[in-house]
Amino acid sequence: MNIDKKICDDLVANDISFVTTVPCKQLAGVIEEVENRDEIFHIPSNKEDEGMGLCAGAFMGGKRSAIIMQNTAIGVTINTLATLTQFYRMPLPMIISYRGELREPVACQVEMAVHTKALLAQMHIPTYHFHWQDDVKEFDNILKYTFMCNKPVAILTDANFWGGYGDQ
Amino acid sequence: MIRSEILREIAPILNPHLVVCNIGLPSQELHMIDDNERNFYMLGTMGLSSSIGFGLALAQDKPVISIDGDGSVLTNLGTLPTIANNATGNYTLLIIDNGSYGSTGDQPTYAGQKTNLTDVARACGCDTVIEVQDKDLGPVLQSAIDSDEMTIIVCKCDSGNIKLPVITLDPVVIRHRFMEAVKA
Numbered sequence: 376m377n378i379d380k381k382i383c384d385d386l387v388a389n390d391i392s393f394v395t396t397v398p399c400k401q402l403a404g405v406i407e408e409v410e411n412r413d414e415i416f417h418i419p420s421n422k423e424d425e426g427m428g429l430c431a432g433a434f435m436g437g438k439r440s441a442i443i444m445q446n447t448a449i450g451v452t453i454n455t456l457a458t459l460t461q462f463y464r465m466p467l468p469m470i471i472s473y474r475g476e477l478r479e480p481v482a483c484q485v486e487m488a489v490h491t492k493a494l495l496a497q498m499h500i501p502t503y504h505f506h507w508q509d510d511v512k513e514f515d516n517i518l519k520y521t522f523m524c525n526k527p528v529a530i531l532t533d534a535n536f537w538g539g540y541g542d543q
Numbered sequence: 544m545i546r547s548e549i550l551r552e553i554a555p556i557l558n559p560h561l562v563v564c565n566i567g568l569p570s571q572e573l574h575m576i577d578d579n580e581r582n583f584y585m586l587g588t589m590g591l592s593s594s595i596g597f598g599l600a601l602a603q604d605k606p607v608i609s610i611d612g613d614g615s616v617l618t619n620l621g622t623l624p625t626i627a628n629n630a631t632g633n634y635t636l637l638i639i640d641n642g643s644y645g646s647t648g649d650q651p652t653y654a655g656q657k658t659n660l661t662d663v664a665r666a667c668g669c670d671t672v673i674e675v676q677d678k679d680l681g682p683v684l685q686s687a688i689d690s691d692e693m694t695i696i697v698c699k700c701d702s703g704n705i706k707l708p709v710i711t712l713d714p715v716v717i718r719h720r721f722m723e724a725v726k727a
Contacts, residue, residue: 422619430598432596433602437722438602
C-alpha cells in the first residue's frame with residue numbers, strides 16, 4: 376500500500392480541496408502527492424498558525440481544508456487552535472508527523488514528542504496515532520468524524536508508520 | 544486621522560464586500576460603525592486577519608478585504624511571501640499603519656520606527672503595494688477592490704483610540720452569518 380496515495384485519495388474522497396503544509400522530512404512524500412493532485416489546491420505556509428488562518432478562511436469560503444505539519448507545531452499553534460479553530464467551531468484535520476517517537480534519530484525531537492499527546496489532551500482535541508501502515512485504513516473515518524463534529528482533529532503519524540529513516 | 548475616523552470614512556466602500564477585521568479595537572470600531580453579516584470579526588488570534596482573508600479569497604470569487612494593523616502584520620510577517628506567491632485578484636490587504644499597538648495601549652511598533660512595511664511587502668514579492676495617507680485612502684481602496692490586481696495598501700495615520708465596548712456576539716454566530724453572506 377502506498378500511504379501517501381491513500382491519504383490523498385481519502386482527502387479527495389472527503390471533498391477536501393484546500394491543503395496547507397509546513398514541511399517535515401517524514402511528510403515529503405505526502406506533500407509531493409498533495410502538490411500533484413489536480414483536485415487539491417496546495418498552498419505551503421511559512422508557519423503553522425498562518426496555515427490555520429488560511430484553512431479557516433478557505434473553510435468559510437466553502438472549501439473543506441486540512442493542514443499537514445510536524446508535531447512541534449502544536450507548541451506554535453495552541454492559541455490559534457483555542458481562539459480561532461475551536462472558538463468559532465471549525466473543522467480541521469491535522470495530519471501531523473509525530474517526530475521524537477520510536478525510530479527517531481534526532482534527540483531534540485523527543486523533547487516535544489513527550490508533550491504532544493498531553494497538549495492535545497489538554498486542548499480536548501480528538502487524537503489518533505498511526506504507528507503501523509495498516510492504521511491508515513482509519514483515515515477516511517477520521518475525516519468524516521472531523522467534519523461531523525466541527526473540531527480540529529489530530530492524526531499523529533510516527534516514523535514507524537512512514538517506514539523509518541533508512542540509513543540516516 | 545485615527546483608525547476609527549478612517550473606518551468611518553471607508554465604511555460605505557467596505558459595506559458591500561466581505562471583510563475580515565483584525566482583533567481588538569479595529570473589530571469593535573467596525574462593529575459599532577457598520578455591523579453587518581459580511582464582516583468577520585476576529586475575537587482572538589492576533590496576526591491572522593491577513594491569512595484568514597487570503598484563504599477566503601482563494602476559496603471563492605467575491606472580493607475580500609482584510610483589515611490589519613502594522614502591529615498585527617509584524618506578528619505574522621511570514622504570511623506576506625505566502626500572499627505574494629499565490630496572488631489572487633479578489634484580495635485586498637489594508638494595513639492601517641499607525642505605528643503603534645493600539646488595542647494594548649499605543650505602545651510603539653517597529654513599523655513606526657525604522658521598519659517600512661511598504662518596502663517589506665514589496666520585498667516579499669507583492670506586485671502592487673500602495674502607500675497612502677489616511678485622508679486619501681477612500682479612492683485608493685475603491686480602485687483596489689475594483690481592479691483585478693491583488694493590492695496591499697499601507698495607510699499611514701495617527702495613533703489613538705476611542706472608548707467603546709467589546710463585541711458580545713457569539714463567535715459561532717459571527718461565523719455562521721458570515722458564511723451565509725459568502726454563499727449569498
